Amino acid sequence: MSEPGTAEWRLAEAGRLITFGRGAALAHGGFGWLDARGAIDVTRPCPLYVNARMTYVFALAHLDGVAGAESLAASGLQALATRYADGDNGGWFSSVDLSGRVDDFTKTNYAHAHTLLAASSAVAAGIPGADSVLTAASAAIEQHFWSDTEGCARESWNADFTEGEPYRGANSNMHSVEAYLAAGDVTGAPVWHARAASIATRLINGHARAHSWRIPEHYDESWQPRPDYNADRRDDQFRPYGTTPGHSFEWARLLLSLEAAQATQSPPAVPPGWLLEAATALFDTAVADAWSRDGHPGFIYTVDASGQPVVTARMHWVACEAVLAADALYRRTGEERFAAAAARWWGEIDRYFLDRKGGSWWPELAPDMRPAASTWSGKPDLYHAYQAVLLPSLPLSPTAATALARRRSAAARPDRGGPGLRALRS
DSSP states (O other), X not given: OOOTTSHHHHHHHHHHHHHHHGGGBOTTSSBOOBOTTSSBOTTSOEEHHHHHXXXXXXXXXXXXXXXXXXXXXXXXXXXXXXXXXXXTTOSBOXXXXXXXXXXXXXXXXXXXXXXXXXXXXXXXXXXXXHHHHHHHHHHHIIIIIEETTTTEEOOEEOTTSOSBOSOEEHHHHHHHHHHHHHHXXXXXXXXXXXXXXXXXXXXXXXXIHHTTTXXXXXXOTTOOBOTTTTTTOTTOSSSOSSBOHHHHHHHHHHHHHHHHHHHHSSSOOOOOTHHHHHHHHHHHHHHHHHBTTTSSSSBOSEEOTTSOEEEOOEEHHHHHHHHHHHHHHHHHHOOHHHHHHHHHHHHHIIIIIBOTTTOSBOSEEOTTSSBOOSSOOSOOOOHHHHHHHHGGGSOSSSOHHHHHHHHHHHHHSGGGTOOOHHHHOO
């Protein structure tokens, strides 16, 4: 048996995840919410972000040579183009039920960012219909979510975009950075990378630096932090009280991707030095705040503004982002401490998060490292776990779909001998 986190181990896990995720496909297209056994949970609606994430994953899987993944990605795109799309006002509704009826008319930046990511990746993968979805996603973000004045994205609107939420969130803007980098790679339009840099500058070089490298998650319309936000809902799935070390890991990885993108653009630019500084500081602070803080393995979910534990549940996505940040920092700096940390945390993932009987990974563990469901139910999507096993085989820039598309194109050239994509994985 291969060691956790090695290329062989990750390739096997990618296959196991995709096998589990196929069960999310709905008969009429798109994806449902999976329960712990891999069956569609008929008590749950079908959120836009889950459909977008699964479309993204299957687009990547298709580019990675997985049989049948193309049709699944196309099914997710078709759902985006039909059931979720608001033909009257533009954009996408937040959720539909299993019959396809809209049950949440809100328009959120979080879900639109994932839709842009899915569409960009599907374009890179050559999925039919992807271009029109990317055009629509770009238009919705241009018209309603991106703010040149703020240099960041607005949070959410009502159905007809007449009433905006008086809240700004670091989480949805972080996913905007990821999506904008992908859109910029696919379209070649420099505005997307410039917007990603603008968000990172405000939230990380500004707010995180000013708060001892802990990222304030919640803000008002003027981008003033709201430290007491959701004090009565401390374990919220998307807007938990306090600060979220898992997001610090995710930001660290994205900052290094942003740095690499700037260094490899044409003509090349000299990336600002604060990107590496901030990625390292975010990583080190998150490790100190969250890893094994209560004497158990793993990373706790949230801490307060001073770094004291708040919610001590363990989320699989936090472990995923921790290993990806450590891997990215090791590749960027060559410092062995990052490689050692990644190896240690891959071991924890292998021991605690993998559900070898039911499939996929447990999304949440209690502090004693047993499966729990206080915040999450079932195993709704593959997004974080699939990225965790895929991204260490890809460069820091371009983003995953573009990198896989280029690798596939190179492998198919007659002068390269065509060894096959999966044989090229390192």
